[in-house]
Every structure is written in C-alpha cells, then in structure tokens.
Amino acid sequence: MSRLRTLPKARDRISFLYFEHCRIEQDERAIAVFKGQDKFFVPCASIGTLLIGPGTSITHAAIKTLADNACEVHWVGSDSLRFYASGRGGSGKTDRLQHQVSLWADSLQRLSVVRRMYQFRFQKDLADDLTLEQIRGLEGVRVRTTYSQLSQSTGVEWKGRDYKHTDWNDADPINKALSIANSCLYAVCQAALNSVGYSSALGFIHTGKPLSFAYDVADLYKAETAIPAAFEAVAETFFELEPFVRRKCREKFQQHRLIRRIVKDVDQILEFGDPDAEAEPVCFLWDDQLQWVEGGKNWSDEE
Numbered sequence: 001m002s003r004l005r006t007l008p009k010a011r012d013r014i015s016f017l018y019f020e021h022c023r024i025e026q027d028e029r030a031i032a033v034f035k036g037q038d039k040f041f042v043p044c045a046s047i048g049t050l051l052i053g054p055g056t057s058i059t060h061a062a063i064k065t066l067a068d069n070a071c072e073v074h075w076v077g078s079d080s081l082r083f084y085a086s087g088r089g090g091s092g093k094t095d096r097l098q099h100q101v102s103l104w105a106d107s108l109q110r111l112s113v114v115r116r117m118y119q120f121r122f123q124k125d126l127a128d129d130l131t132l133e134q135i136r137g138l139e140g141v142r143v144r145t146t147y148s149q150l151s152q153s154t155g156v157e158w159k160g161r162d163y164k165h166t167d168w169n170d171a172d173p174i175n176k177a178l179s180i181a182n183s184c185l186y187a188v189c190q191a192a193l194n195s196v197g198y199s200s201a202l203g204f205i206h207t208g209k210p211l212s213f214a215y216d217v218a219d220l221y222k223a224e225t226a227i228p229a230a231f232e233a234v235a236e237t238f239f240e241l242e243p244f245v246r247r248k249c250r251e252k253f254q255q256h257r258l259i260r261r262i263v264k265d266v267d268q269i270l271e272f273g274d275p276d277a278e279a280e281p282v283c284f285l286w287d288d289q290l291q292w293v294e295g296g297k298n299w300s301d302e303e
Contacts, residue, residue, distance in 0.1 A: 013048040015188045015253040020053030026061035044069035049191035072191035096197040104202045113204045116269045146223045154235040177230035184249040185226040190214040192262040225252040
C-alpha cells in the first residue's frame, strides 16, 4: 500500500463517484472506466469512495490500485439504493478505533456522546435534565419542521416519510428521492470514517447494524445536504430522478464542504485528541500493569 502520509487526506478528496453497466480497469496508477465508446479516467487518490452499481465488472488490478490509494469501494444496488459490500478502510492506525470502542463500551460516556450528537444537530446546548426520550421527541419536531419548510419553499407536496424497500414502486417521488439522497450520504460518511480508522458498525445512537455509526454521523448533516437535495431534485424533474438526485447531492456535499468536515466534527464530538498527528504507526503490546508496552523488540533481552 502507498505510504499514507503521501496520499491526500480524506477532507481533500471528492466525496463519491457512481458507475453502473461499465468495465473498470487499471490505467497506470489510476483506473479507467469504459462505458460504450466512452472512456473515463479516474484518479483514485482524489476520490473518497467509488460506488459500483449493477452490470459493472472490475479487474483485480483496478481493485488493488484503489486499495493502494486508500479509496473506498462500495458495491451497491441499482442507483445506489442498496449497500451490499465494501472494501477495506485506508487507515494505518487504530487509535481512533480504540477511542471509539472505549466510549461505546462505557454507558455513561456513551450517553455523553449521544447528547453531544444531538447538541450538534440543534446547534445549542440541551438542558441537563432532559431525558433521551425527550430529546428524541425534540429531534422529531426538528425533522418534521425541516420537511415542512422545504415543502413550502420548493412546492413539493409532502405527506410524510413513507418508504418500504419491498414496495419501492409504490413510494411517491419525494420519498424515493430521500432514499436515494440518504444512501449517497451514508456512503460518503462511511468512507470518511473508515479512512481514518473509525468503525462504521459501532454506533452510539443507532445500534445493531453494520453501518450504525455511519447512520449516526449522516444524521448530523441530513438537514443541510440530503434532504434539501431530494426536495430540489423533485421540484425540478420527475424523469431520471435517480441520477438527478445524485448530482444534487454532490452539489450539496461540495457546497457545505462535507468531506472536509466529517472527520473534524466526529473527532470533536468523540473528544478525540491529537487529530493531526502524523507519526508513523507503532506496534504496541497490551500489558495488564502498564496498559501497553513497546512492540517489535525482543523482551528476553530485558534485565
């Protein structure tokens, strides 16, 4: 794998690219996407995640090149509506993962993280005497207000969030658009988290799903990115809705500099220290007295 310090940071990358019904091959130190008579050159180190849709074939060499450049690869369903699998993350350190686990496993610290996540959404302090149930109620009001305001400003009729993946064709355009936009946001959040070593599975608010933490983080930004993108897309067209929603999402992600913000915001919410440390990863051995000791040495030489 390329030296991580020589690669662009997650915050400097393009959020995502989606391809379907094409062939992807290695092209020197990048990849080339062949679709019909067209060829698209993709510099792997400049994108956060590559979404691979149906009808796509990719070579072993292309996957290796993407991995070497710490580019996330997600295999998704048509129009990126379903998530099937992903490649490895790009981090060479586990300090963020260990910090995340220590907070997640302690009920009091986990509660503190949950409260900070809700405070981030509200952009104000929450009263100390509010229970989680009360906070969830306030969050529900905030989200309903967001939907109502966007419905009025865009002219898109809103009857409520009503979507079941088994009845996709029965959903109205705005519910379809919201599902598409959310899936794009989840992919970007997962790529950013994995790129610095966080686990997408260990959520604090959401739990029990492989992307629980990605859902937690995505909820921090939905009101300013995915939800407006969906409403604006439906307000402009009912035709070819899926690619139009994705374009709107990319615009919103770029406008709000999302890929630059995710890691910084999550580090702050989890109170992770030394986020800009550039030291090379060092192997440690766990110790029951000292917590850890230096690895990579022969301890039989110690007196």
